[in-house]
Every structure is written in structure tokens, then in C-alpha cells.
Amino acid sequence: MIQPDSPIVVRPESDGDADGIRRVLVxxxxxxxxxxxxxxxxxxxxxxxxxxxxxxxxIVGHVSxxxxxxxxxxxxxxxxGLAPLSVHPQWQRRGLxxxxxxxxxxxxxxRAVGTIFVLGAPEFYGRFGFVxxxxxxxxxVFKAPPDAFQMLVLRDNALVRSLxxxxxxxxxxxxxx
Numbered sequence: 001m002i003q004p005d006s007p008i009v010v011r012p013e014s015d016g017d018a019d020g021i022r023r024v025l026v027x028x029x030x031x032x033x034x035x036x037x038x039x040x041x042x043x044x045x046x047x048x049x050x051x052x053x054x055x056x057x058x059i060v061g062h063v064s065x066x067x068x069x070x071x072x073x074x075x076x077x078x079x080x081g082l083a084p085l086s087v088h089p090q091w092q093r094r095g096l097x098x099x100x101x102x103x104x105x106x107x108x109x110x111r112a113v114g115t116i117f118v119l120g121a122p123e124f125y126g127r128f129g130f131v132x133x134x135x136x137x138x139x140x141v142f143k144a145p146p147d148a149f150q151m152l153v154l155r156d157n158a159l160v161r162s163l164x165x166x167x168x169x170x171x172x173x174x175x176x177x
Contacts, residue, residue: 008060008096010103013050018042020059021052028086033175037084040172041066048077049107053087053096061087063100065108066172068117070138071165078155080108081169082118101128105152114155117167122147138167142176 013021018039025035041047046066053061063085067075082104087096105128108116117133118125119142130150133139140149149167 007055008053010053013052021062024062024088025086027088034084046170051104060091061096061100063104066170070163070167078114080116082116116152118150125150141168
């Protein structure tokens with residue numbers, strides 16, 4: 001984890017952060033696809049939660065959460081997908097990704113989000129309480145190992161319990177299919 005005396009601050013994305021976020025995404029993913037995705041989500045006002053990690057000089061990490069839905073339902077602001085998560089390669093392995101996720105989950109709790117989905121390494125996301133979504137009868141539109149598509153229930157209610165079947169990301173993610 002980042003040390004308490006670290007100069008890193010995690011805060012909501014603000015006007016003027018787009019270029020710094022793009023730079024981090026391109027460096028972290030070694031290409032522009034994820035950067036284009038975040039720009040499309042921003043343009044379509046689909047970034048429900050978007051946080052940056054920054055030093056006093058530059059943005060060094062980013063995480064975003066956007067609406068998702070299960071078959072037969074519309075996108076919902078209480079059902080979000082965590083994607084993408086990025087940390088500039090020079091800042092990786094310092095706990096920055098974990099800090100971005102934790103701050104993002106805290107913000108989602110404040111917004112009364114019911115469920116968060118993520119497609120990623122179970123051993124990493126399991127530390128935050130994510131469990132394989134197939135254990136609740138849910139699966140991803142993306143081809144991936146079953147345990148990689150995970151969910152975290154922040155607030156179990158009737159809407160969360162009504163989720164079933166195939167879970168969809170926003171159309172901006174379609175280029176990944």
C-alpha cells in the first residue's frame with residue numbers, strides 16, 4: 001500500500017484531467033483502446049465514478065465505474081462495472097491500484113450502489129470482497145474464465161436479487177467483444 005507520507009492524492013476526476021488520464025491509460029495498456037473507451041464514456045456522460053491518483057505534478061492512476069445491466073433491464077446507476085483500472089507503469093507495485101479501488105468502492109457506497117462487477121484476476125479483486133458472479137447465476141458477455149467475472153454486493157436489496165443471466169456493459173465496451 002501507499003505509505004501515509006506519500007505525495008499521492010486520490011480525488012474525483014475534474015475538468016482538465018482528460019489528457020493526463022489518457023496518458024496513463026495509453027502507458028498502462030500499451031495502446032489507445034482503453035483511453036478511447038474512457039473518452040467515449042466521458043463524452044456520453046456514463047462515468048458514474050471516475051477517480052484519479054495524482055502527485056502534485058501529474059496524474060499517475062485512474063479508475064472508472066459505469067452503468068451495467070442484466071438481460072431485459074436498462075442500464076442502472078446502482079449496478080456498475082469497474083473498468084478500466086490503470087496505473088502508470090512507473091508507479092505500479094506501490095499499492096496505487098488498490099487505493100484507487102478502495103476509494104472507488106467507498107464512493108460507490110456513498111452513492112447507494114448495490115452491485116459492482118469486474119472482469120479481472122480473482123486473487124487480486126477477491127481481497128476487496130469480489131466473488132465469482134457465476135455463483136449468483138450471472139455471466140459476462142465477454143469470453144473469459146468463469147471465475148474472472150466477479151461481483152461485489154454493496155447493498156443487497158430486491159433490485160440486486162433480481163439480476164439474472166447475462167450481464168452487459170455499456171455499448172462503448174462493444175469494441176472489446
